[in-house]
Amino acid sequence: MNKPKLLLLATGGTIASQPTKEGLAPGLDGEALTDMLPSAVLKRYEITVRDILRMDSSNIQPEEWQIIGRHVFASSREYDGIVITHGTDTMAYTASILSFMLQGISIPVVLTGSQLPIEHPLSDGQENLRLALAMAESGIGGVFVAFNRKIILGTRAVKTRTTGFDAFESVNWPYVAQASGGGLDCTPAALPPLRGEGCVLRDALSPRVFLMKLTPGVEPEIFDMLLQMHYRGIVIEAFGAGGLHFVRRDLVAKLQAAAAAGVSVVVCSQCLYEPSNFAVYEVGRRALEQGVIQGRDMTTEAAVTKLMWALGQTQDPEQVRRYFETSLAGEVTLE
Structure with a gap:
């Protein structure tokens, strides 16, 4: 044998x-x-x-x-x-x-x-x-x-x-x-189902992805700084099911500017278990209107690396969004 x-x-x-x-x-x-x-x-x-x-x-x-x-x-x-x-x-x-x-x-x-x-x-x-x-x-x-x-x-x-x-x-x-x-x-x-026919190495990456853990009172201008530093993607660990504050310090409005600049923003939850859901609260729905991508039940590690990988494959934010609307390697539950 x-x-x-x-x-x-x-x-x-x-x-x-x-x-x-x-x-x-x-x-x-x-x-x-x-x-x-x-x-x-x-x-x-x-x-x-x-x-x-x-x-x-x-x-x-x-x-x-x-x-x-x-x-x-x-x-x-x-x-x-x-x-x-x-x-x-x-x-x-x-x-x-x-x-x-x-x-x-x-x-x-x-x-x-x-x-x-x-x-x-x-x-x-x-x-x-x-x-x-x-x-x-x-x-x-x-x-x-x-x-x-x-x-x-x-x-x-x-x-x-x-x-x-x-x-x-x-x-x-x-x-x-x-x-x-x-x-x-x-x-x-x-075991997630194997996608495609065989393995093709796709190793192009963009390291210009910033991870931000949201805290109460964080100033919206941080997004301006990230744009000036030429970041192409941002992952936000938001509150609970996907909350971002917009009273006094309007983070949601800044997301529109980021989207207009071609930056992909993925929002997941600071909670380790269970998914984010932007349909539950007003703030989540506002974020969706500004083009935020839902991280759902992805881990932070998966969200960051998937965004680095996706931005290595394409310059098109809509294609990046489509990647995040697909489970490529069992990283997200879409149902």
């Missing part, structure tokens, strides 16, 4: 970190990570290791997303699955953007990492890496996050804890799979 042929792409992160005089920093390469796995696990797979980055994930930005995406796409026909070791702080952003860049990929692409370096005696690194390898051999196409015995769809993962091993939640979406005494138990209903 042929062993599953898997590729491990190492990018650094806590899982590969070692103590230095300046604090923890990525020091281990991919081979060192796999050497920490039990021999029984290593015998199960044919693993190729490739070091493509060695970075703290706080420094992973759109340019690194493109590097990772291109490596994944170039190797996607040679392997049964791909595991990416990655720092936890920006893992949800990377998982989301890869989901948009690699729509329709037919093999599992699984991101994982740890809350403690793999060399630490209490590390969760080995367990998470074993879980990622198990998902990578599943044959289920898509981008996923493997952490703490759970598999999360790439566009639904959010880091919710800074030190706890249960670091990631699947927001507004069921787990794709969970590890139990029965092995890896998958939930087919949690």
Whole structure:
């Protein structure tokens, strides 16, 4: 019986970190990570290791997303699955953007990492890496996050804890799979349908997207500043179901100016769970009239990366809107 042929792409992160005089920093390469796995696990797979980055994930930005995406796409026909070791702080952003860049990929692409370096005696690194390898051999196409015995769809993962091993939640979406005494138990209903015919790498991005968390009393002039700085997209974390103030400080009026300047504005909720709904309140309806795009139940990470991706594909705000009216990788519930 042929062993599953898997590729491990190492990018650094806590899982590969070692103590230095300046604090923890990525020091281990991919081979060192796999050497920490039990021999029984290593015998199960044919693993190729490739070091493509060695970075703290706080420094992973759109340019690194493109590097990772291109490596994944170039190797996607040679392997049964791909595991990416990655720092936890920006893992949800990377998982989301890869989901948009690699729509329709037919093999599992699984991101994982740890809350403690793999060399630490209490590390969760080995367990998470074993879980990622198990998902990578599943044959289920898509981008996923493997952490703490759970598999999360790439566009639904959010880091919710800074030190706890249960670091990631699947927001507004069921787990794709969970590890139990029965092995890896998958939930087919949690898998979005594959769109299109095969995977075509679409890695053009626009990093000129600004994320703003709304606070009571924020001055509307901030939008003028963003336009002067040539931002092409804005994601607003609004109140509740999508509220923005318009008494005394009229944010809604500024959205009209942004739309007239060709800036795409996506509004989602500061609430982690459940969707925004602009039809409920007067302020929401006013925002819709000014051309705001509803984020619905998308995570902030998915909204930001989808907007970066969409603006990399087109200069047309109406096409951007159409992208947001479509679920490209399971990132939004439209019904």
